[in-house]
Amino acid sequence: MVLQARGRGAGGLRRGRASNLLAARLLDEIARMLQVQGGEPHRVRAYRTAARQVAAFPESIEALHAERRLRAIPGVGASIEALLAQLVATGHIDLHQRLAAATPPGVADLLDLPGMSTASARALYRRLGVTSLDELEAAAHEGRLEDLGGYSPERVARVLAGVEQARAGRQRTRLKTAWEQGREIEALLRSGPRGARAVSLAGSARRMQETVGTVVLVAEAGESGPTRLVETFVHLPNVTEVLERGARTARVRLYGGIEARLHVAAAATSGAALLWHTGARGHVAGLEARARFAGLHLGPDGLRSPSGRLVAGRTEEDVYRRLGLPWIPPEIREDDGEIDAAADGRLPRLVEQSDVRGDLHVHTDWTDGSLPLAAMAAAARTRGYQYMALTDHSQHLRFIGGLSPERLREQRRLVEQVNQRLAPFVVFHGTEMDVLEDGTLDFPEDVLKWLDYVSASVHRRHKQDRATMTARIVRAVSHPLVHTFNHPFGRLLGSRDPYPVDMPRVLQVAARNGVALEVSSDPARMDLDGTWARRARVAGARCTISTDAHGAADFDNLWLGIGSARRGWLTREDVLNTLDVEAFRAALKRHTHQAQAA
Numbered sequence: 001m002v003l004q005a006r007g008r009g010a011g012g013l014r015r016g017r018a019s020n021l022l023a024a025r026l027l028d029e030i031a032r033m034l035q036v037q038g039g040e041p042h043r044v045r046a047y048r049t050a051a052r053q054v055a056a057f058p059e060s061i062e063a064l065h066a067e068r069r070l071r072a073i074p075g076v077g078a079s080i081e082a083l084l085a086q087l088v089a090t091g092h093i094d095l096h097q098r099l100a101a102a103t104p105p106g107v108a109d110l111l112d113l114p115g116m117s118t119a120s121a122r123a124l125y126r127r128l129g130v131t132s133l134d135e136l137e138a139a140a141h142e143g144r145l146e147d148l149g150g151y152s153p154e155r156v157a158r159v160l161a162g163v164e165q166a167r168a169g170r171q172r173t174r175l176k177t178a179w180e181q182g183r184e185i186e187a188l189l190r191s192g193p194r195g196a197r198a199v200s201l202a203g204s205a206r207r208m209q210e211t212v213g214t215v216v217l218v219a220e221a222g223e224s225g226p227t228r229l230v231e232t233f234v235h236l237p238n239v240t241e242v243l244e245r246g247a248r249t250a251r252v253r254l255y256g257g258i259e260a261r262l263h264v265a266a267a268a269t270s271g272a273a274l275l276w277h278t279g280a281r282g283h284v285a286g287l288e289a290r291a292r293f294a295g296l297h298l299g300p301d302g303l304r305s306p307s308g309r310l311v312a313g314r315t316e317e318d319v320y321r322r323l324g325l326p327w328i329p330p331e332i333r334e335d336d337g338e339i340d341a342a343a344d345g346r347l348p349r350l351v352e353q354s355d356v357r358g359d360l361h362v363h364t365d366w367t368d369g370s371l372p373l374a375a376m377a378a379a380a381r382t383r384g385y386q387y388m389a390l391t392d393h394s395q396h397l398r399f400i401g402g403l404s405p406e407r408l409r410e411q412r413r414l415v416e417q418v419n420q421r422l423a424p425f426v427v428f429h430g431t432e433m434d435v436l437e438d439g440t441l442d443f444p445e446d447v448l449k450w451l452d453y454v455s456a457s458v459h460r461r462h463k464q465d466r467a468t469m470t471a472r473i474v475r476a477v478s479h480p481l482v483h484t485f486n487h488p489f490g491r492l493l494g495s496r497d498p499y500p501v502d503m504p505r506v507l508q509v510a511a512r513n514g515v516a517l518e519v520s521s522d523p524a525r526m527d528l529d530g531t532w533a534r535r536a537r538v539a540g541a542r543c544t545i546s547t548d549a550h551g552a553a554d555f556d557n558l559w560l561g562i563g564s565a566r567r568g569w570l571t572r573e574d575v576l577n578t579l580d581v582e583a584f585r586a587a588l589k590r591h592t593h594q595a596q597a598a
Contacts, residue, residue, distance in 0.1 A: 019060055019061055019062055019087075019088070020054055020055060020057060020060055020061055020237055020238075021055055021237075021238070021240065021255055022087075023051075023054050023061055023084055023087055024051040024052070024054045024055035024238075024255055025051070025255075026087065026093050026096050027047050027048075027050050027051035027054060027080070027083070028047070028048060028051035028256070029096060029099075029100075029108065030047050030083075030093070030095060030096050030099060031043075031044045031045075031046075031047035031048040031051065032044075032108030032109075032111060033096075033099040033100065033102075033103045033107070033108055034047065034099065035108065035111065035118055036103050036107055036108050036111070036118060036121055036122055036125075037099070037102065037103055037122075038118065038122075040370075041370075041550070042370055042551060046075070046077075046080070047080070049074075049075040050073070050075040050076050050080045052075075052180065052181070052184070052238075052255075052256070053073050053074045053075040053076065053184075054073055054076070054084070055237065055238040055254075055255040055256070056181075056184040056185075056188065056236070056237055056238045056255075057073045057237060058188060058191070058237055059072075061073075061084050061087070061088055062088055065084065065085055065088045070084050070085065083095060103122075103125065104125075104131040106131045106132040106133075107121055107122075107124075107125045107130070107131050108121070109132065109133060110124060110130070110133070110136060111495070112494070113136075113159065113162035113163065113165075113495075114158070114162045114165070114494060114495065114497070116159075116162070116495060117495065117496070123148055124136065124139070124148070127147070127148060128144055128145075128147070128148070133163050136159065136163060137160065137163050140156050140159050140160050140163075141160075145159065172211035172212060172213050172494070173211060173212050173213075173258045174210070174211055174212075174493050174494065174523055174524070175205060175208065175209065175210055175211065175212055175523070175526065175560060175563070176523040176557070176560060177256075177258075177523075178205045178211075178212035178215050178258065179201065179205055181215050181254060181256075181258060181260065182201040182205060182215045182217060182260075183201075184238070185199075185215070185217060185233075185236065185260060185262075186199040186200075186201070186217065188232075188236055188237075189217075189219055189229065189232060189233065189236075189262075194222055194223060194224040194228060195222055195229075195232075196219040196220060196221060196222055196229055197220040197221065197222050197267070198219065198220040198270065199217055199218070199219045199220075200217065200218050200219075200274050201215070201216070201217060202216040202217060202218045202263075202274055202277040202278045203215070203216030203261075203277060203278065204216075206278045206330045207278065207279075207280065207330050207331055207333060207334065207567070208330075208331045208530070208560075208563030208564065208566065208567055209567075210493055210526040210529055210564070211493060211494070212258075213259070214251075214258075214259045214260065214261050215254075215258060215259070215260040215261070216260075216261050216263070216277055217260065217261070217262050217263070218262075218263050218264075218265060218270065218273050218274045218277050219262060219263070219264050219265070220264075220265055220266070220267050220270045221264050221266075226247060226248045226264035227247060229262075229264050230245065230246070230247070230248065230249070230250045230262065230264060233250050233252070233262045234250050234252055236252075236254075238254050238255040239252045239253070239254060239255075240252075240253050240254065240255055241253040243259065248263065248264040248265075249261070249262060249263050249264065250262050263277055263300070265300070265301075266301075267314070268302070268310060268313055268314055269300070269301050269302040269310070269313035269314070270313075270314065271312075271313055271314050271315035271316045271317070271318060271319060272298070272299070272300060272301065272302040272303060272312070272313035272316075272319050273300045273301070273313075274316055275287075275316045275319055275320075276298075276299065276300040277300065278330050278333060279330075279333035280333060280334045280335055281335075282334070282335025283328075283333040283334060283335045283338070283339070284298075285335070286335060286339045287319075287323060287339070290323050290324070290325075290339070291303060291323060294323065294324075296311060296322075298319070298323075301313070302319075303319050303322055303323070320342075324343065325339065325342045325343060326342055326345075326347065328342050328347065329350055329566060331350070331530070331563060331566040331567045332350075332566065332567065332569060334567075348569055348571045349571055349572070350565075350566040350569065350570065350571060351545070351562065351565050351566060351570050351571055351572050351574070351575050351578065352562065352572075353558060353559055353562045355572045355575070355578045356385075356545060356558065356562075356575070356577055356578055357385060357386045357387065357577060357578060357579060357580050357581065357584070358380070358385045358386055358387035358388050358389070358577050358581070358584065359380055359385060359388045359389070359546050359547055359549060359555060359558070359577070360388070360389040360391070360430075360453065360455065360484065360518075360544050360546045360576070360577050361389065361391050361432065361455065361486060361518065361520075361544075361546035361547060361548045361549070362376055362380070362388050362389060362390055362391055362546075362547075362549045363376075363391065363392055363393070363432070363548070363549065363550045364376050364390065364392055366392045366401065366403060366407070366411055367392040367393040367397070367400050367401045367402060367403065368393065368400040368401065368550060369392070369549075369550045369551065370550055370551040371551055371552060373390060373411075373414055373415070373418055373427070374418050374421070374422075375552065376388070376390075376549065376552065377418050377422055377425065377427050378422065379552035379555055380425070380555060381422055381425040383555055383556075385425070386424070386425065386426065386580060386581040387425065387426040387427070387428060387581045387584060388426075388427055388428070389427075389428045389430040389452070389453040389455070390411075390415060390427050390428065390429055390430055391430045391431055391432040391453070391455050392411070392431065392432065393431075393432055393434070394431050394432065394433045394434050394442035394443055395442055395443070396434040396436065396442045396459075396460075397434055397459060402434070402442075403431070405443065405444075405447045408431070408443075408447065408451075411429070412429055412450075415427050415429040424581070426581055426585075428452040428453045428584075428585075428588070429451055429452045429453070430451055430452055430453030430454060430455060430483075431443065431451055431453075431454060431455065432455050432456075432457050432486060433448075433454060433455065433456050433457070433482075434456075434457065434458075434459055434460070435456050435457065435458050435472060435473065435476040437460075437461050437464070437472065438472065438475070439471060439472040439473065439474070439475025439476050440475070441456065441476065441479060441482070445481065448481040449481065452588060453483055453484075453588060454481050454482050454483050454484075455482070455483060455484040455485070455486050455518070456476045456477070456479075456482050456484070456485050456486065457485070457486040457487060458472070458473065458490050458499065459490075462490055462496070462499040463499070464499070464500075465500065466500035466501060466502060467502075469499050469500055469501045470501050470502040470505055470506065473485070473488075473501060473506050474505060474506060474509050477506060477509050477510045477513060477515045478509055478513055480513070480594075481592070482513075482515055483515065483516065483588065483591060484515065484516045484517070484518055484544050484576070485506075485510060485515055485516070485517055485518065486518040486520070486546075486548075487518060487520045487522070487525050487527045487548070488501075488503065488506065488517055488518065488527060488528055488532070489501070489503070489527050489528070489532075490527070491525065491527050492524050492525060493523075493524055493525065493526065495524075498527075503532060503535075504535070504539070507535060507536050507539040507541050508539055510536075510539075510541045511536075511539045511540040511541035514542075514591055514594065515541070516541065516542045516543055516544045516576045517532075517533075517536045517541055517542075517543050517544075518543070518544050518545075518546055519533050519543050519544065519545045519546075519561045519564050519565045519568070519570075519575075520546065520547075520548055520561060520564075521545065521546060521547040521548070521557045521558050521559070521560045521561030521562075521564075522547065522548040522554075522557065522560075523557055523560055525548070526560055526561070526564055528543070528564065528568070529564055529567070529568075530563075530564050530565075530566070530567020530568040531567070531568070532568070533564055533565055533567065533568025533569075533570055534567075534568035534569050534570075535568075536568070537568060537569060537570055537574050542574060542575070542576050543565065543568075543570060543574055543575055543576065544575065544576045544577050545558065545561040545562060545564075545565050545575055545577065546561065546577065547561065
């Protein structure tokens with residue numbers, strides 16, 4: 001059902017809110033068209049952030065413009081303020097029109113399809129004239145995709161399936177975006193004297209799954225009661241459609257297409273409601289079974305006796321305690337042995353963000369980063385780190401300025417200068433070294449020997465068959481001078497599938513050779529995910545948790561990798577970069593000595 005009567009008078013969106021959603025759509029389209037045209041990533045991110053904030057902002061852009069307060073919207077600086085002012089004054093944005101003349105906005109919709117890269121979307125438009133999902137579907141059915149090269153029958157079938165999926169609205173949203181949407185809703189529901197007493201993110205986002213289908217929130221109503229809070233929820237500025245509405249719950253579609261669901265609980269049972277709406281179905285079912293064994297009943301309205309008396313429900317801890325269990329962290333509520341482990345006292349102390357002492361995957365403007373080394377190192381130090389590893393790309397990736405051995409030695413001199421200036425903070429001079437098609441490394445051994453830290457990655461030829469890719473990676477992680485294997489599956493969430501590889505075999509070899517596996521905090525990767533991080537732990541391999549930072553703000557994505565690591569039951573001892581700087585330095589030297597002895 002489309003939302004009606006959102007303002008006084010006739011149905012439909014109130015003018016102010018409609019203009020905010022229009023502005024958000026135009027800013028988002030600017031971001032997407034810039035992406036298709038190969039625009040700078042930080043510009044693309046800035047427009048996307050502004051679009052989301054404009055959509056969620058409770059005041060209209062007309063009112064803000066009249067009061068010269070457009071910059072009150074988070075993410076709106078001078079340039080975007082000028083665009084919004086132009087939209088209010090003229091009804092259009094010149095930049096949007098210029099970009100649309102070169103790349104119609106519909107082309108950017110192709111980027112939402114699984115496996116669709118920016119280059120592929122650009123080729124579809126420039127060579128076949130495809131500007132929409134309908135035109136892409138027609139080109140696929142007419143056999144015109146084969147003219148581009150690289151489109152096998154299997155790939156064409158995947159394209160058609162992706163079109164169907166996009167139309168059905170079944171695509172999932174990356175975790176970071178879902179959290180941002182959820183936090184914005186929380187702030188709006190809490191605002192005002194009659195707002196919610198408490199709002200908590202639940203569902204798969206709280207369990208830190210890499211992608212989220214629905215943003216789920218559990219709220220404790222304030223003095224106005226649940227009906228008023230539900231009403232507030234369905235009238236939030238960025239709601240485009242109300243899908244369901246009841247006395248204590250509602251489900252809506254937000255700007256950008258993601259769904260959100262609200263559950264309103266009484267204060268006495270808010271913890272039980274949060275528990276109920278957080279855990280995977282199997283986890284909750286396990287708790288229900290435990291409650292039945294104790295002669296109780298567990299539901300979103302609390303843990304109750306047969307007579308209906310409330311036994312526990314104010315907090316999650318109360319419910320778990322009454323069931324004879326310690327509180328179980330949300331990230332592992334997946335029905336994968338956590339209840340038995342909790343009952344037996346075997347739950348590990350999961351790694352926390354405060355445990356991390358340094359970031360081991362950092363880029364600078366020597367290759368594809370946006371800032372100089374000194375700025376990135378200062379940003380890392382500001383975040384409380386003791387060290388970071390500089391891991392600019394190796395020579396094979398020439399198109400992004402991959403470093404030759406000569407340039408790498410030149411960079412070494414800069415590292416020494418920065419270390420003198422920022423001591424006791426340490427920059428370990430390393431590389432993100434390309435693993436070539438046959439598994440050989442992009443730098444010769446005499447170069448690797450004088451680097452402090454060597455991480456390896458697969459960046460090209462992702463479509464090798466499983467046996468070839470496995471042999472390629474196994475050869476790389478068997479090299480005695482490699483410390484870490486980055487983003488092990490090479491996936492990009494929503495746009496590139498993992499390459500085929502026998503990962504259990506890779507984990508076995510990595511564990512035997514003391515090579516760590518990266519748990520990536522990059523929002524587009526989150527690779528290894530929690531399932532494979534746990535398998536790495538069982539195999540005896542160590543992990544790293546790093547951000548793949550290309551700018552200072554990327555350091556703040558660490559929480560995403562922490563979430564994956566916690567989903568994998570990783571402890572501080574399982575993560576290489578929880579070591580303090582001297583212990584980390586000693587670990588690198590020990591690895592080198594063992595390699596030389598072998």
